[in-house]
Amino acid sequence: MASQRYENLYAKIETALREKPKRTQLYNAVKRARDSRRAAIDILPQGEAFRKEVREIKVRCTAKLDDLVDQFAERVEARGARVFLAEDGAAAIGYILKLAAEKNAKTVAKSKSLTSEEIEVNHPIEEAGLEVIETDLGELIIQKVHEKPFHLVFPAVHKTAVEVAEIFEKETGEGVPHDVDAIMKVVRQYLRPIFLNADIGMTGANVGVAESGAILIETNEGNARLVSSIPDVHICIMGREKVVETTGDAIMMMLAHPVSAVGQHTTTYVTWMGGRSPLGADGKTPRESHIIILDNGRSAMKEDPLFSDALNCIRCGACMNICPTYGVVGGHAFGHIYPGPIGIPWTSEVHGLDKAGDFAPLCISCGLCKEICPAEIDIPMMIAGVKDRDSEVNPHPRVNKMLMAAERAAKMGSLTAPLSNWLMDNAWVRWAMEKAMGIDRRRQLPKFSRKTLVKRFAKRGPLPVSNPVRKVAFFMDLFANYNDPDLGMAAIECLEARGCEVVIPPQKGCGYPYIGYGDLKKARKVARENVDFLAPYVNRGYEVVATEPTATYCLKISYPKLLDKSEDAVAIADHTFEFFEFLSLLKGDVAVGERNALSGRKFGFHIPCHQRPLGAGEHAMAFLHARGAEVALIETGTCCGMAGTFGLKAGPLGYELSQAVGEPLFEGFRDADVEAIVTESSVCALHLSEGTGHAVWHPLNLLRFLK
Numbered sequence: 001m002a003s004q005r006y007e008n009l010y011a012k013i014e015t016a017l018r019e020k021p022k023r024t025q026l027y028n029a030v031k032r033a034r035d036s037r038r039a040a041i042d043i044l045p046q047g048e049a050f051r052k053e054v055r056e057i058k059v060r061c062t063a064k065l066d067d068l069v070d071q072f073a074e075r076v077e078a079r080g081a082r083v084f085l086a087e088d089g090a091a092a093i094g095y096i097l098k099l100a101a102e103k104n105a106k107t108v109a110k111s112k113s114l115t116s117e118e119i120e121v122n123h124p125i126e127e128a129g130l131e132v133i134e135t136d137l138g139e140l141i142i143q144k145v146h147e148k149p150f151h152l153v154f155p156a157v158h159k160t161a162v163e164v165a166e167i168f169e170k171e172t173g174e175g176v177p178h179d180v181d182a183i184m185k186v187v188r189q190y191l192r193p194i195f196l197n198a199d200i201g202m203t204g205a206n207v208g209v210a211e212s213g214a215i216l217i218e219t220n221e222g223n224a225r226l227v228s229s230i231p232d233v234h235i236c237i238m239g240r241e242k243v244v245e246t247t248g249d250a251i252m253m254m255l256a257h258p259v260s261a262v263g264q265h266t267t268t269y270v271t272w273m274g275g276r277s278p279l280g281a282d283g284k285t286p287r288e289s290h291i292i293i294l295d296n297g298r299s300a301m302k303e304d305p306l307f308s309d310a311l312n313c314i315r316c317g318a319c320m321n322i323c324p325t326y327g328v329v330g331g332h333a334f335g336h337i338y339p340g341p342i343g344i345p346w347t348s349e350v351h352g353l354d355k356a357g358d359f360a361p362l363c364i365s366c367g368l369c370k371e372i373c374p375a376e377i378d379i380p381m382m383i384a385g386v387k388d389r390d391s392e393v394n395p396h397p398r399v400n401k402m403l404m405a406a407e408r409a410a411k412m413g414s415l416t417a418p419l420s421n422w423l424m425d426n427a428w429v430r431w432a433m434e435k436a437m438g439i440d441r442r443r444q445l446p447k448f449s450r451k452t453l454v455k456r457f458a459k460r461g462p463l464p465v466s467n468p469v470r471k472v473a474f475f476m477d478l479f480a481n482y483n484d485p486d487l488g489m490a491a492i493e494c495l496e497a498r499g500c501e502v503v504i505p506p507q508k509g510c511g512y513p514y515i516g517y518g519d520l521k522k523a524r525k526v527a528r529e530n531v532d533f534l535a536p537y538v539n540r541g542y543e544v545v546a547t548e549p550t551a552t553y554c555l556k557i558s559y560p561k562l563l564d565k566s567e568d569a570v571a572i573a574d575h576t577f578e579f580f581e582f583l584s585l586l587k588g589d590v591a592v593g594e595r596n597a598l599s600g601r602k603f604g605f606h607i608p609c610h611q612r613p614l615g616a617g618e619h620a621m622a623f624l625h626a627r628g629a630e631v632a633l634i635e636t637g638t639c640c641g642m643a644g645t646f647g648l649k650a651g652p653l654g655y656e657l658s659q660a661v662g663e664p665l666f667e668g669f670r671d672a673d674v675e676a677i678v679t680e681s682s683v684c685a686l687h688l689s690e691g692t693g694h695a696v697w698h699p700l701n702l703l704r705f706l707k
Contacts, residue, residue, distance in 0.1 A: 012333035036263025075213025079275030089119030105199035111224035113204030152317035319369035357390035364643035365516035387518020399438030580619035599628030608681035642687035
């Protein structure tokens with residue numbers, strides 16, 4: 001069963017990789033959306049801080065959701081509309097079919113509604129003999145070719161103008177020019193009689209307002225306004241999580257939706273509905289409005305400590321716009337009905353863990369979805385939870401197990417160096433490693449050092465510093481200990497030269513692969529061990545400093561989450577710093593003889609994903625600027641594709657997808673007038689070096705070797 005799952009996923013990835021024009025089209029669309037979002041947020045008075053307000057609203061409303069749904073239903077009915085609380089999709093569909101039979105309805109005109117997609121409402125309605133027509137252009141295209149939406153906001157983003165023209169040529173029997181304006185003219189003519197003659201209009205709702213009983217519908221095409229206002233019967237299907245407390249809350253959502261999705265400050269059409277007014281001749285049967293409030297697993301989700309945060313999703317699609325693998329393979333591979341990163345926990349809760357597990361491996365745990373989410377949902381940790389629970393039925397693949405045990409492999413590689421390094425350079429050995437372990441033979445692996453940082457530091461001993469300006473507990477992680485102890489010693493000596501007392505406490509590797517591949521029990525164990533190792537030092541006034549961004553991310557962000565915000569985990573997070581961030585706090589940061597060490601040199605800088613919520617590389621770039629270097633920030637706004645150890649794996653779900661994700665960034669660096677690349681991530685360095693042909697340096701190594 002598990003092998004079939006991966007074969008199906010590999011086939012979808014390989015199809016996407018072959019279709020380069022469609023892949024480019026998708027990448028350009030999601031990049032436009034996130035670039036537009038950035039520009040729109042930059043002119044908001046509160047900037048990115050709007051996300052904190054959105055989160056506060058959603059968390060507050062989710063906490064009292066049961067009461068708000070009751071209040072909303074009461075207000076809706078007071079306005080003359082009807083409410084049906086649907087336990088699941090079958091109950092919702094049953095209500096719709098009964099209503100359609102009572103009204104002798106023949107046609108249903110729909111506007112875009114992911115909640116109706118969730119319960120696949122079209123099929124049973126059509127089976128009952130009614131005609132269902134999607135009136136959103138993207139959804140209409142998808143309906144005509146019998147596919148599922150590709151994206152929350154752009155359901156047909158994978159279709160070219162030529163393909164769309166051919167769809168409507170077949171539908172209308174007339175020639176349709178292959179350009180967007182001509183297609184839109186044909187679609188308007190096609191939809192006009194449908195809007196005017198539908199018996200039932202069906203919509204979703206972006207928000208329901210408990211204090212007023214009103215619903216808020218946002219569109220850019222205006223179709224929802226026509227669908228909800230012209231037919232005698234209007235049906236709205238909405239998830240119960242869409243209910244907020246006040247009109248002010250709804251107005252904030254009205255901003256957050258389009259800003260996060262496509263960079264608009266408001267959608268073109270914003271429709272507020274509270275009941276329906278009479279229309280037509282005196283004595284005509286009053287028009288009806290029916291609000292179906294869907295549960296379908298949401299109440300259970302609310303009680304699940306790991307997944308309750310998913311209810312704060314506002315369905316903007318921003319996580320899809322930044323997800324590196326979604327931007328290559330799209331929603332038909334990266335999704336069931338709900339696509340993209342947030343689609344993994346949502347699918348798990350409303351469609352089943354097995355369905356979510358089918359595409360959860362496409363998450364490479366870069367963490368970017370959390371950084372762009374307007375409700376600041378910890379999507380990566382929820383996805384790790386899906387992988388963790390799924391592994392109880394479908395065990396982790398061998399390669400994932402091996403990569404989660406990276407610390408054991410690093411110890412062995414270091415212990416047997418230089419033999420291990422020779423073996424890793426041997427073509428036959430690498431072929432065998434690929435076949436037996438799943439590590440791609442094309443990927444250059446880092447060399448191991450027999451003299452680890454721990455051994456070197458123990459032999460030298462801590463440097464006595466009288467009246468130290470700061471006391472530092474150095475967290476080295478795996479790379480600085482087993483692969484590049486020179487980097488670790490350079491960091492320690494740099495701190496000591498500025499008056500710091502430095503020690504290396506007992507420690508394990510940060511353990512992030514356990515989170516990324518979904519073994520939360522071992523992730524918590526490593527987190528607990530490292531917190532127990534470091535807490536005594538922090539309690540004695542030491543600051544924790546790390547040179548590897550992912551290690552810092554674990555200490556500051558992952559460990560408090562894994563350990564339920566334990567006192568020690570929070571204290572360590574509060575006293576953990578990136579290396580160059582900490583260096584900037586020390587007086588005399590620029591050492592004598594370093595001021596012009598890099599004068600006249602120009603470098604391209606890469607921000608690793610896990611560094612974005614930390615300092616976004618600004619301290620390292622300032623370090624280089626202060627030494628005379630010109631530094632150009634080169635990025636696409638998403639991951640380089642390596643994603644820790646993901647890019648080491650052989651096949652479509654590894655090296656090949658990693659390379660496809662990295663292509664735009666590789667091109668950016670190759671086109672830039674820079675002599676080398678600088679990044680603080682050891683794994684990003686491997687990927688960028690291979691992908692660009694440029695030398696890639698850690699800032700400290702750059703200073704040591706190029707001055």
